[in-house]
Amino acid sequence: MASSKHTAYEEMIKGLWRDNPVFVQVLGMCPMLAVTNSAINAIAMGLATFFVLVGSSFLVSSLKQWIPKQVRISVYIVIIATFVTVVDYVLLAMVPAIHKELGAFIPLIVANCLILGRQEAFASKNTVKFAIMDAIGMAAGFLLAMFALGSVREILGEGKLFGISLFGDNFEPWVIMILPPGGFITLGLLLLLFNWMTERKQAFVAQVAEAERSKAS
Amino acid sequence: MNDLVWIFISALLVNNFVLAYFLGLCPFLGVSGKLETSFRLGLATTFVLIITALCSWFLNTYVLTHAPYLRLISFIVVIASTVQFIEMAIKKLSPALFQSLGIFLPLITTNCAILGLAIFATNRGYGLGEGLIFALGAGAGFTLAMVLMAGMREEAEIGNVPALVRGTAFNLIISGILSMAFMGFAGLFSST
Amino acid sequence: MKRKDPHLLLQSAPLLRQGMTTPAAMRDVWIALLPATLAGLWFFGLAALLVLLASIAGAVLTEWAFTPKEERAITLRDNSAALTGLLLGLTLPPALPLWMAFIGGAVAIGIGKLIWGGLGSNIFNPALVGRAFLLATFPIAMTTWTVQSGPVEFFTVHASNLATPFMQAPVIDTLSAATPLGQMKFEQTATPLMDLLIGNTSGSLGETSALLLLLGGIYLFLRRDLDWRIPVGIFATAAAFSAILYAVDAEKYPSALFTLFSGGMLLGALFMATDPVTSPVTPKGAWIFAIGVGFLVVLIRVFGGFPEGMMYAILLMNAATPLIDRWTQPRVFGRSQGKGSAK
Amino acid sequence: MSTQLPIQEKEPSSTTLVAALSIAGFLSGIIIIAVYLATFDTIAENKARELREAVFRVLPGVSQMQKLRFDGEELVVAPAEQKDDEDTIYGGYDDKGNFVGYAIASAGPGFQDTIRVLYGYQPAERKVVGMWILESRETPGLGDKIYKDAVFVANFDDLAIDPQIVTMKKGTKSAPNEIDAITGATISSKAVVRIINEGHAVWDKRLPRPGAEPRLAIVQPESEK
Amino acid sequence: MFPISLINKSFDHGVHPKHHKDQTADLSIQRVPFVSRYVMPLGQHIGAPAKPVVEVGQRVRRGELIAEAGGFISTALHSPVTGTVSDIGPHRYIDGNFKPAIEIEADPYATQQLPPKPSIDWQALSTEQFIEQVQQAGIVGMGGAAFPSHVKYSIPEGQQIENLLVNGAECEPYLTNDHRLMVERAETVIHGTEIVRQKLGAKHATIGVEMNKPDAIDILKQHIGERPIDIMALPVKYPQGAEKMLIKAVYDKEVPAGALPRDIGVAVNNVGTVVAIADYFDSGMPLIERIVTVSGPGVTEPANLIVPLGTPIREVLRFCGGLKESTREVIMGGPMMGMPIADLDAPILKGSSGILAFTEQETGRPQEYPCIRCGRCLEACPYFLNPSRLAKLGKARLFEEMRDDYNLMDCVECGACTFACPSSIPIVQHIRAAKDDLRQQKARSES
Amino acid sequence: MSEFLTAPAIMTGLGLFFGIILAVAYKLLKVEEDPRLAHTEELLPGTNCGACGEPGCLPFAQKLVVGEVQVSACTVASEDDVDEIADYLGVDAGEAEKRVARLRCAGGKAEAFQIAEYDGFESCRAAAVISGGGKGCSWGCLGLADCEVVCDFDAIYMNSNGLPVVDIDKCTACGDCVEACPKDLFELLPLSQKLYVQCNTPLAGESVTVLCSVGCDGCAKCAADAAPGLIEMKNELPLIHYESGLPVTPKATSRCPTDAIQWLEGGQFVEEESPSENRYAQLH
Numbered sequence A: 001m002a003s004s005k006h007t008a009y010e011e012m013i014k015g016l017w018r019d020n021p022v023f024v025q026v027l028g029m030c031p032m033l034a035v036t037n038s039a040i041n042a043i044a045m046g047l048a049t050f051f052v053l054v055g056s057s058f059l060v061s062s063l064k065q066w067i068p069k070q071v072r073i074s075v076y077i078v079i080i081a082t083f084v085t086v087v088d089y090v091l092l093a094m095v096p097a098i099h100k101e102l103g104a105f106i107p108l109i110v111a112n113c114l115i116l117g118r119q120e121a122f123a124s125k126n127t128v129k130f131a132i133m134d135a136i137g138m139a140a141g142f143l144l145a146m147f148a149l150g151s152v153r154e155i156l157g158e159g160k161l162f163g164i165s166l167f168g169d170n171f172e173p174w175v176i177m178i179l180p181p182g183g184f185i186t187l188g189l190l191l192l193l194f195n196w197m198t199e200r201k202q203a204f205v206a207q208v209a210e211a212e213r214s215k216a217s
Numbered sequence B: 001m002n003d004l005v006w007i008f009i010s011a012l013l014v015n016n017f018v019l020a021y022f023l024g025l026c027p028f029l030g031v032s033g034k035l036e037t038s039f040r041l042g043l044a045t046t047f048v049l050i051i052t053a054l055c056s057w058f059l060n061t062y063v064l065t066h067a068p069y070l071r072l073i074s075f076i077v078v079i080a081s082t083v084q085f086i087e088m089a090i091k092k093l094s095p096a097l098f099q100s101l102g103i104f105l106p107l108i109t110t111n112c113a114i115l116g117l118a119i120f121a122t123n124r125g126y127g128l129g130e131g132l133i134f135a136l137g138a139g140a141g142f143t144l145a146m147v148l149m150a151g152m153r154e155e156a157e158i159g160n161v162p163a164l165v166r167g168t169a170f171n172l173i174i175s176g177i178l179s180m181a182f183m184g185f186a187g188l189f190s191s192t
Numbered sequence C: 001m002k003r004k005d006p007h008l009l010l011q012s013a014p015l016l017r018q019g020m021t022t023p024a025a026m027r028d029v030w031i032a033l034l035p036a037t038l039a040g041l042w043f044f045g046l047a048a049l050l051v052l053l054a055s056i057a058g059a060v061l062t063e064w065a066f067t068p069k070e071e072r073a074i075t076l077r078d079n080s081a082a083l084t085g086l087l088l089g090l091t092l093p094p095a096l097p098l099w100m101a102f103i104g105g106a107v108a109i110g111i112g113k114l115i116w117g118g119l120g121s122n123i124f125n126p127a128l129v130g131r132a133f134l135l136a137t138f139p140i141a142m143t144t145w146t147v148q149s150g151p152v153e154f155f156t157v158h159a160s161n162l163a164t165p166f167m168q169a170p171v172i173d174t175l176s177a178a179t180p181l182g183q184m185k186f187e188q189t190a191t192p193l194m195d196l197l198i199g200n201t202s203g204s205l206g207e208t209s210a211l212l213l214l215l216g217g218i219y220l221f222l223r224r225d226l227d228w229r230i231p232v233g234i235f236a237t238a239a240a241f242s243a244i245l246y247a248v249d250a251e252k253y254p255s256a257l258f259t260l261f262s263g264g265m266l267l268g269a270l271f272m273a274t275d276p277v278t279s280p281v282t283p284k285g286a287w288i289f290a291i292g293v294g295f296l297v298v299l300i301r302v303f304g305g306f307p308e309g310m311m312y313a314i315l316l317m318n319a320a321t322p323l324i325d326r327w328t329q330p331r332v333f334g335r336s337q338g339k340g341s342a343k
Numbered sequence D: 001m002s003t004q005l006p007i008q009e010k011e012p013s014s015t016t017l018v019a020a021l022s023i024a025g026f027l028s029g030i031i032i033i034a035v036y037l038a039t040f041d042t043i044a045e046n047k048a049r050e051l052r053e054a055v056f057r058v059l060p061g062v063s064q065m066q067k068l069r070f071d072g073e074e075l076v077v078a079p080a081e082q083k084d085d086e087d088t089i090y091g092g093y094d095d096k097g098n099f100v101g102y103a104i105a106s107a108g109p110g111f112q113d114t115i116r117v118l119y120g121y122q123p124a125e126r127k128v129v130g131m132w133i134l135e136s137r138e139t140p141g142l143g144d145k146i147y148k149d150a151v152f153v154a155n156f157d158d159l160a161i162d163p164q165i166v167t168m169k170k171g172t173k174s175a176p177n178e179i180d181a182i183t184g185a186t187i188s189s190k191a192v193v194r195i196i197n198e199g200h201a202v203w204d205k206r207l208p209r210p211g212a213e214p215r216l217a218i219v220q221p222e223s224e225k
Numbered sequence E: 001m002f003p004i005s006l007i008n009k010s011f012d013h014g015v016h017p018k019h020h021k022d023q024t025a026d027l028s029i030q031r032v033p034f035v036s037r038y039v040m041p042l043g044q045h046i047g048a049p050a051k052p053v054v055e056v057g058q059r060v061r062r063g064e065l066i067a068e069a070g071g072f073i074s075t076a077l078h079s080p081v082t083g084t085v086s087d088i089g090p091h092r093y094i095d096g097n098f099k100p101a102i103e104i105e106a107d108p109y110a111t112q113q114l115p116p117k118p119s120i121d122w123q124a125l126s127t128e129q130f131i132e133q134v135q136q137a138g139i140v141g142m143g144g145a146a147f148p149s150h151v152k153y154s155i156p157e158g159q160q161i162e163n164l165l166v167n168g169a170e171c172e173p174y175l176t177n178d179h180r181l182m183v184e185r186a187e188t189v190i191h192g193t194e195i196v197r198q199k200l201g202a203k204h205a206t207i208g209v210e211m212n213k214p215d216a217i218d219i220l221k222q223h224i225g226e227r228p229i230d231i232m233a234l235p236v237k238y239p240q241g242a243e244k245m246l247i248k249a250v251y252d253k254e255v256p257a258g259a260l261p262r263d264i265g266v267a268v269n270n271v272g273t274v275v276a277i278a279d280y281f282d283s284g285m286p287l288i289e290r291i292v293t294v295s296g297p298g299v300t301e302p303a304n305l306i307v308p309l310g311t312p313i314r315e316v317l318r319f320c321g322g323l324k325e326s327t328r329e330v331i332m333g334g335p336m337m338g339m340p341i342a343d344l345d346a347p348i349l350k351g352s353s354g355i356l357a358f359t360e361q362e363t364g365r366p367q368e369y370p371c372i373r374c375g376r377c378l379e380a381c382p383y384f385l386n387p388s389r390l391a392k393l394g395k396a397r398l399f400e401e402m403r404d405d406y407n408l409m410d411c412v413e414c415g416a417c418t419f420a421c422p423s424s425i426p427i428v429q430h431i432r433a434a435k436d437d438l439r440q441q442k443a444r445s446e447s
Numbered sequence F: 001m002s003e004f005l006t007a008p009a010i011m012t013g014l015g016l017f018f019g020i021i022l023a024v025a026y027k028l029l030k031v032e033e034d035p036r037l038a039h040t041e042e043l044l045p046g047t048n049c050g051a052c053g054e055p056g057c058l059p060f061a062q063k064l065v066v067g068e069v070q071v072s073a074c075t076v077a078s079e080d081d082v083d084e085i086a087d088y089l090g091v092d093a094g095e096a097e098k099r100v101a102r103l104r105c106a107g108g109k110a111e112a113f114q115i116a117e118y119d120g121f122e123s124c125r126a127a128a129v130i131s132g133g134g135k136g137c138s139w140g141c142l143g144l145a146d147c148e149v150v151c152d153f154d155a156i157y158m159n160s161n162g163l164p165v166v167d168i169d170k171c172t173a174c175g176d177c178v179e180a181c182p183k184d185l186f187e188l189l190p191l192s193q194k195l196y197v198q199c200n201t202p203l204a205g206e207s208v209t210v211l212c213s214v215g216c217d218g219c220a221k222c223a224a225d226a227a228p229g230l231i232e233m234k235n236e237l238p239l240i241h242y243e244s245g246l247p248v249t250p251k252a253t254s255r256c257p258t259d260a261i262q263w264l265e266g267g268q269f270v271e272e273e274s275p276s277e278n279r280y281a282q283l284h
């Protein structure tokens, strides 16, 4: 049982970095790239995903005994889809502008591999508490990544962050950042950065360990 | 420019599902390592897309007129179940076909391209014919992107890509360059 | 240690070498590009020179910065990074802000080459990756063409050239002029062939003088540095395709000659499509590649959104090169065909 | 979890499966409909406002509108709640209820993707009196000028439609049926014009002769304006 | 570029190295004096090693049988000197490994005369007897592969040799042993050719000689007489001497991959081989010596020598005034296909056509650059392979893929590709390594 | 309020419809599979995201069961899942007795000398085809690290003496190095077989010692010192008959003039007892 080895807290924070859904697990790439052309969209999408993920993790983990395995996927999907529809309508009612921006990608949260993945890999095997913790962690990690990408793209692409101009009016916008290629390339470079930092970290740890050993012997 | 042709070209090149719409990236990034696999995945996806076009058209015309708010959920349920059914059928009837194509079906049903197609087709109020062409174009476009990507990745695999870059970062960046190249098709047949 | 003989070397045969080296090949390209480059300077003045230098600097500095110290000596001496910079520079509009040119060079090498593992590993033509990036990033600056200053006002440098980094270039509508292709596409007016040949038209600073580019191409051919199939194939296909269109509607579509001598056609076909690294190695492959480029160029120019399609055509075929290569293995001696890993 | 496995291993009866699915369906159905109804009014409200704004923008001097539909031979008033389709347009009326003009939606390929345009048309003078982009994915900074660039949009405020609208290079507009293209976005500009021309080609035949336009069915209460 | 064959008749592709032959082309053949110690490896030919028929301490006479064929694809060994067998065991072979060999101490007082033997009346022999004789004479191909000639001559049922092709191309730079042989023993070459032609029942024989040996061509022409033999002057191009290329050049026929020349009715022999046969039938001398070109900038006095087999390379070089100080590498064979030698005590073998010594100048390896896919190697490869790809895969250790998808096994390691490569990538070495690895895997799976 | 009913009605309908279809299909179209496969797929996340590079979880499971891929390739499964699957498939819980790769050569730079200098592509295989790579002992390790390169578990590193050192903890006895070595120097042996001959030359006496200071010169002292019948001299090399069940003790190594036969506690060539230069001096 996964939870046996970790505390609920660990389950949560692992999503932020060690098992980050985007940088490590490479999941949910589509919304990640499609709606991160501005920080605000990124966050909106992130939050929507957050709600859906936590919600369905809660349901799935609490209903797991009653879901027969042959149809579990279908049932998960129904649950997820329900939450997504809810989000869809709520956003449409509350913030139509943003809803227009995110367009088709709100319904597409259903297909976000991350969500289904967590149900199957975690929620369906763990207690409600752990499931929720895990969901929060993962969703937060996703949100984090979305925000990172979104802000970079908005800053370079329009010289703004959350619509606030940063460099004065005659900043030359990097149009590509808002176009599809910009999404791919920027995320690629972000990942590169992520790998590099992780590597540094490991190298550092290794050095320390080395030092320890040499002291010991 | 004839509408059907435009729909096809647009889905195939100008607004390629993967490179311009960001749909189906998980398989695109994950499974494009082997040429052979990519090609077959492409075919399977095209197949499912066509199924999808049919399902969504059916739902739109016969079911959702009464309850538009069930669009999303009914799409996903119907498509998922149909494909799952087809998968079982293939597995039983032709193990060979299952190994070559069927095996991809679960991967495909849970990806955005499928649902995306359904939703776009509905938003644009495509009829059956347009829907099918759209699906065909999208599938072809997906396959094209997959195959090109796989070719490049196999080449880079035996090349000397720096260890730090290898993996998803690299795949994303070359996808970026590819999508930059595809920008060349922008405005195709719309300027004249 | 006890030993009877001088330490003998063990090297793999053959010990004889033809004498051609990779840096030499790159040097040849420099030489071949020299006339057209000088023409560019003559037509567009000091501004052009600055743009070239900026993009070369961007390329070389990036190469230097991201290669391990021990390899630097080699990778920089093979001239390829600087060549990339030069070729990129030649495809830029003369009035481009220098900082953009610099970024272009950096992207060309960084994303176009080093990511792939350096010289020889890249699949896309680095210079064109750089250009495509610039075009998509700064579309306006990249499509603002200047009339030729000519030798008279050689030393004029456009205000736009000196725009402060990351800031907009001042608009220079006054001396902006549509390229021959721009006029063709948006006003259906063809530029006289003579001007195209000599090169006193507006356009990228290295692409205008058709004759000098041809000269360079011939030099490369004689030095066996480029695969003649590629330019020949491109010209043939493009000419044929546009001839057909021309026959259909001479008002609307450009003539074959116009297609051949306008825009980046020559620079691209002779120096960029022929980049050995990014084009097929097999003879049959070269033909397919060339035909593909020729077709796409006309397709994009005539039916697409951009007045010029050379860059995109080459990049697209670059992407297909690995597949083309593996599907066109030469027929092996004594076999019915070369295997190659089909499918 | 291997401890759980045996539980899952045992074959559940088909009825269980069916039950599970149907129950899931049932519950989600309820949730969804609940949310739908809860948000229905606001959403409808938003939609209506958006539409009205668009129509009022392309038809200056209009204060009331109604949905019109071409039923095959003639243009008839259609109930507001009816779904829009390619046979639907809007009639604009001033506060006295006299007809001002039509707001016609038309779509076609742009530089990137399909552009949907709403334009105001005055059959009496055969003029386009306004243009509004409902939907486009044109390039930010270039193509998006077709709705961000006021000068360009102004082109369509008083534009003769006959023989058809023509795009000219910037600054060369002379005749009443010509517009100035946006430099750097010629294609999007031309696309907009083409889309309007095509829309007109379709509707010109369908519209009743000037003066015979459908009357305003219900005069809307002041508050609505 | 444009296939050369348009200009003059030859095979397609190939390269044009400087031929460096003038150093030795005019030096007539000398004998090296006998030395004290000889080593005769048992497996110096393709096929099964020979089986010793002498034991340590036994006295042997020059030309006496010391080992018999170890099977059909195998051949006999004869003592190159009169002396005593001092050891039978592992000795350093030219490939650097130790291989079983017979070591013979020469008898300093012996007159190294061949025991008088009646010349054999070859006309009287049936083909079978002829083949048997060739095997007993220990004759193998002198063209480099040292393939037992009798195997080549035993044509299976249903096949018929139409043409005998004698290989005087000598396309390897520096080497002039075949050249001198043709010039100095033209009559014997023609004679030997005739013997083999008749015994194989071939209608016609052609001697192919590259145009850079006009003197050889002339002399040979003079000696033909009535015999159905002709001399064909071939354009100078490497690897003209590779048998399949030679056949393409002379008969414009392609030997199918994996097939043998005989499958299209041709037998190919090196000029050395036919001379060895003629000598055996005329004077009864088995294959105990051969002609070796000693050349290259590293040797003091280049020469063409008749060397008894088994002579340590060191002794041969000493006879040529020893190595210059600047020497860095010594090669057995030609510069294109030859094998560098690790230990100068390794002996001259039946297949050793030359010994070359190279200095810094030749051995200073040019800086290796990454493959820029320039395609020059493809333009060079006479077998129309894709060396660029092969090298890349080899570096990545994808040996099976090289074999299955890129015809690795069709490569004859001629080195044309590597010669042409501007990035000086050791393509052939990658190819050899791949073949070696696959060979070893096969052997392992079998054992 | 008819609407309030349509939704649940339709959904239930759909649920029922597909529930039935799938249930029926499940019964009719059931295909018997390798239970291991079924269970492995069971253990996998089932995300079908393709992140592992395989087209979905089932294909990945198939490859797992036949051992073509590593569980860790799945980025989605948590560490615990990975362990669990690994345990289930017994990937590393292989044989009862742990085996490791042993190197049948101890002649590094310091002990065995080169007769010529290899100058070319840095690979043992490539060197081996160029006159054997120039090492005096043509059976010995070339030290160009092909084994290090091919070891997927980086269990091999080349020590300063130019010999590959196998990390016995990391080594999974996969045999890749055995395959890669052009000189056939690696063999997979149980860790428990401590008495080991680190030499592979069939030469004897002087002709060995001129080439390498730690080569076995076939003196047979070890055979004499070991339990009679345990060690047999074969091709001038000691052959240890572990299968004979005779007692195996370090004593056999006591009189070896070249340390060719070793008593291995753990790995080979552990720094402190790397054979030293001076022994070589003694011999010459």
Ligand SMILES: Cc1cc2nc3c(=O)[nH]c(=O)nc-3n(C[C@H](O)[C@H](O)[C@H](O)COP(=O)(O)O)c2cc1C
Pocket: A175, C135, C136, C137, C139, C143, C182, C186, C305, C306, C307, D111, D112, D138, D139, D142, D143, D144, D182, D183, D184, D185, D186, D187, D188, D189
């Ligand atoms: C990245 C990029 C995006 C572009 N987007 C548009 C666009 O959305 N709409 C458009 O009409 N032209 C667009 N263009 C410009 C067209 O390619 C074409 O050059 C322009 O329409 C020519 O107009 P002009 O002759 O007025 O400069 C874009 C160009 C680039 C490089």
Ligand SMILES: Cc1cc2nc3c(=O)[nH]c(=O)nc-3n(C[C@H](O)[C@H](O)[C@H](O)COP(=O)(O)O)c2cc1C
Pocket: E046, E141, E143, E144, E145, E146, E147, E151, E152, E153, E242, E243, E260, E261, E262, E267, E268
């Ligand atoms: C295993 C093997 C078997 C061969 N069998 C025959 C044969 O039966 N008949 C023949 O004419 N040549 C045979 N050949 C000789 C080849 O045709 C070729 O002449 C020989 O390998 C030397 O050629 P080379 O010097 O071009 O490498 C054989 C060669 C090999 C390696």
Ligand SMILES: Cc1cc2nc3c(=O)[nH]c(=O)nc-3n(C[C@H](O)[C@H](O)[C@H](O)COP(=O)(O)O)c2cc1C
Pocket: E140, E141, E142, E143, E144, E145, E146, E147, E167, E168, E169, E170, E171, E172, E239, E240, E241, E242, E243, E244, E268, E269, E270, E271, E273, E337, E412, E413, E414
């Ligand atoms: C690349 C290459 C070059 C060769 N060059 C010659 C040559 O120049 N002269 C020659 O006699 N044999 C040469 N050979 C050997 C011939 O292919 C062929 O094996 C030989 O002539 C057969 O005759 P043999 O069996 O009597 O040696 C060459 C082989 C190869 C693979």
Ligand SMILES: Cc1cc2nc3c(=O)[nH]c(=O)nc-3n(C[C@H](O)[C@H](O)[C@H](O)CO)c2cc1C
Pocket: C025, C026, C029, C080, C081, C083, C084, C085, C087, C113, C118, C119, C120, C121, C122, C125, C126, C127, C128, C220, C225, C226, C271, C272, C273, C274, C275, C276, C277, C278, E372
């Ligand atoms: C004939 C020829 C053409 C070349 N063309 C280009 C080019 O278009 N762009 C470029 O970046 N490098 C070019 N190069 C240089 C080199 O191939 C290029 O830097 C590699 O693509 C870098 O891996 C060329 C080299 C040669 C010999």
Ligand code: SF4
Pocket: C281, E370, E371, E372, E373, E374, E375, E376, E377, E378, E387, E388, E391, E417, E420, E421, E422, E423, E424, E425, E427
């Ligand atoms: S000749 Fe050399 S550089 Fe050119 S393709 Fe062949 S291997 Fe590559």
Ligand code: SF4
Pocket: E380, E381, E382, E383, E384, E385, E386, E387, E410, E411, E412, E413, E414, E415, E416, E417, E418, E427, E428, E431
């Ligand atoms: S060595 Fe092999 S690959 Fe290279 S040219 Fe010769 S035959 Fe072709």
Ligand code: SF4
Pocket: F103, F124, F140, F141, F142, F143, F144, F145, F146, F147, F148, F164, F180, F181, F182, F183, F184, F185, F186
């Ligand atoms: S053991 Fe074998 S593979 Fe490893 S370094 Fe030594 S020779 Fe090379």
Ligand code: SF4
Pocket: F100, F101, F150, F151, F152, F153, F155, F156, F166, F170, F171, F172, F173, F174, F175, F176, F177, F178
């Ligand atoms: S390759 Fe395999 S056997 Fe060899 S050391 Fe590594 S893990 Fe052990």
Ligand code: FES
Pocket: A027, A028, A029, A030, A031, A111, A112, A113, B023, B024, B025, B026, B027, B110, B111, B112, B113
């Ligand atoms: S998120 Fe789109 S396929 Fe996974």
